[in-house]
Amino acid sequence: MTDAYIVGIDMIPFGRYPSRTVVDLGTEAALLALDDAGLSIRDMQALYCGNLLEAHLMVGQRILREIGLTGIPVVNAANACATGATAFREGVIAIKAGFYDLVLAVGVEQMGRGLLGGGTRADGFVEEGVLGSSTLPAIFAQIGMDHSRKYGTTFEQFAKVAVKNHHHSTMNPKAMSRRETPLEEVMSSEMISWPNTKLMCSINVDGAAAAVIASERAVRRLGLMDRAVRIRASELTSGPYTPSESALPDFNLVSQNCAQAAYERAGLGPNDLDLVELHDCFATAEIVHYENLGLCANGEAGDLIDRGETTLGGRIPVNMSGGLLSKGHPLGATGIANLYEVTLHLRGNAGSRQVHGARIGLTHVCGGTSGRGSACAVHILEKA
Amino acid sequence: MNAEIPITPLAATSYLAFAADGTPHLVGSLCADCGCVAPGPRMACAACCARGSMKSIRLAERGRLHSFTIVHRSFPGVTTPFVAAVVELDGGAMLKGTLVDIEPRWEALAFDMPVQIVFRDTGQRAPDGRTFISYYFSLAASPS
Ligand SMILES: [Zn+2]
Numbered sequence: 125m126t127d128a129y130i131v132g133i134d135m136i137p138f139g140r141y142p143s144r145t146v147v148d149l150g151t152e153a154a155l156l157a158l159d160d161a162g163l164s165i166r167d168m169q170a171l172y173c174g175n176l177l178e179a180h181l182m183v184g185q186r187i188l189r190e191i192g193l194t195g196i197p198v199v200n201a202a203n204a205c206a207t208g209a210t211a212f213r214e215g216v217i218a219i220k221a222g223f224y225d226l227v228l229a230v231g232v233e234q235m236g237r238g239l240l241g242g243g244t245r246a247d248g249f250v251e252e253g254v255l256g257s258s259t260l261p262a263i264f265a266q267i268g269m270d271h272s273r274k275y276g277t278t279f280e281q282f283a284k285v286a287v288k289n290h291h292h293s294t295m296n297p298k299a300m301s302r303r304e305t306p307l308e309e310v311m312s313s314e315m316i317s318w319p320n321t322k323l324m325c326s327i328n329v330d331g332a333a334a335a336v337i338a339s340e341r342a343v344r345r346l347g348l349m350d351r352a353v354r355i356r357a358s359e360l361t362s363g364p365y366t367p368s369e370s371a372l373p374d375f376n377l378v379s380q381n382c383a384q385a386a387y388e389r390a391g392l393g394p395n396d397l398d399l400v401e402l403h404d405c406f407a408t409a410e411i412v413h414y415e416n417l418g419l420c421a422n423g424e425a426g427d428l429i430d431r432g433e434t435t436l437g438g439r440i441p442v443n444m445s446g447g448l449l450s451k452g453h454p455l456g457a458t459g460i461a462n463l464y465e466v467t468l469h470l471r472g473n474a475g476s477r478q479v480h481g482a483r484i485g486l487t488h489v490c491g492g493t494s495g496r497g498s499a500c501a502v503h504i505l506e507k508a
Numbered sequence: 509m510n511a512e513i514p515i516t517p518l519a520a521t522s523y524l525a526f527a528a529d530g531t532p533h534l535v536g537s538l539c540a541d542c543g544c545v546a547p548g549p550r551m552a553c554a555a556c557c558a559r560g561s562m563k564s565i566r567l568a569e570r571g572r573l574h575s576f577t578i579v580h581r582s583f584p585g586v587t588t589p590f591v592a593a594v595v596e597l598d599g600g601a602m603l604k605g606t607l608v609d610i611e612p613r614w615e616a617l618a619f620d621m622p623v624q625i626v627f628r629d630t631g632q633r634a635p636d637g638r639t640f641i642s643y644y645f646s647l648a649a650s651p652s
Pocket residue numbers: 539540541542543544553554555556557558561
């Protein structure tokens with residue numbers, strides 16, 4: 125089986141683009157990724173497009189209408205917060221299977237404002253406030269509190285995640301929010317769902333990211349090895365059975381299973397990683413995912429953030445982009461934007477936030493909704 | 509004059525049912541193969557994948573507070589703050605719900621507090637005027 129490589133990747137700055145369309149944003153990202161590879165849409169043999177909120181509206185085909193109706197196969201993917209990563213992974217699978225040598229993956233989303241979660245019922249009954257809460261801040265608060273229950277994790281420790289990621293964002297010109305938020309400010313900002321304050325929630329933004337994936341043969345033929353990044357693992361899981369699954373979607377076991385599969389596939393372990401972009405949709409999520417990805421032992425995530433080990437310059441820098449907390453979280457775009465961040469570091473192009481000497485990085489996205497289920501994708505990338 | 513005709517209420521969830529006399533209770537499924545309990549009816553066991561093993565049971569009405577959050581910001585029209593709780597019922601099933609009869613402050617809550625199920629009118633009405641009845645969690649007086 126051939127190795128698969130990223131040879132072109134880029135993202136548009138995440139932000140609010142109310143006067144633009146999903147297709148417009150996705151098209152811009154697709155062209156940026158093609159330019160990064162020095163290739164044309166005519167070189168692409170398939171398109172994998174991730175978008176959640178217009179999942180039934182053929183976003184991939186509409187992007188091709190803007191940049192070239194070459195008639196290539198298009199797969200439109202939707203898979204909660206793993207949407208972009210799922211689209212990317214379909215491209216990786218096709219390359220590794222030998223179907224194609226060059227494919228394009230696009231992740232794009234245009235978000236409304238306000239809280240995510242919920243959905244309306246056919247009988248008009250409003251569950252929110254009666255059957256607990258289906259808002260995602262509340263679900264991830266309950267998951268954080270489950271960690272507190274087991275290990276005594278504190279509000280302050282959760283809040284430190286936001287301080288760190290907002291600090292990292294000051295070095296990322298493509299992040300939506302780029303300002304320092306001291307601990308007192310994070311802890312005293314509006315309480316959304318205890319213990320997640322407003323500054324501990326990811327921002328709803330519009331965004332798009334895209335990548336060109338190539339076979340080893342294509343990378344050599346095109347002379348792109350010097351900027352190629354090898355995809356050492358590309359894994360996807362769905363939420364397995366857990367006793368609490370009926371009450372709270374599982375984001376822990378689904379991530380543990382995915383990370384373990386990725387480490388096995390790559391023949392690597394957490395100690396081999398130089399940086400991680402993980403799914404900090406809420407500050408509480410980053411804490412539990414430290415353990416789910418094996419960055420520390422169970423029960424040590426609070427210590428990890430206290431010791432600054434996941435900050436730039438620490439043992440294992442996490443969310444150098446500023447994470448979803450500052451960069452923003454356009455659902456379908458997030459999974460490819462994370463790959464862009466790690467690729468920048470592996471190429472040595474991350475500017476003032478560069479993790480020096482980075483050779484191996486991991487990306488993780490994980491999401492789902494109450495009463496439905498969860499999805500997780502993990503990729504491990506290596507400087508070629 | 510017309511006599512008032514009792515109108516059957518509606519259940520707020522698929523795992524709340526009414527006995528012949530109108531008394532609400534929670535229904536679940538127990539897997540005869542692996543013993544797992546899930547709220548509501550199931551065609552097969554989500555835990556062990558067994559088919560034909562799920563039998564309908566009544567869920568326990570006492571349990572313990574497993575996790576919680578205080579919801580301060582919710583969807584438009586929803587009254588806040590409230591306690592969104594995850595409760596492990598005696599016998600195994602986990603339910604999400606709202607913890608009532610308590611001040612919605614984290615300082616008032618502790619993991620593993622004993623909880624009982626109470627059934628109440630939600631105040632919501634179907635277009636035909638029928639009331640929606642739901643279960644809620646309330647702190648139990650003594651350990652379950
Ligand atoms: Zn079973």
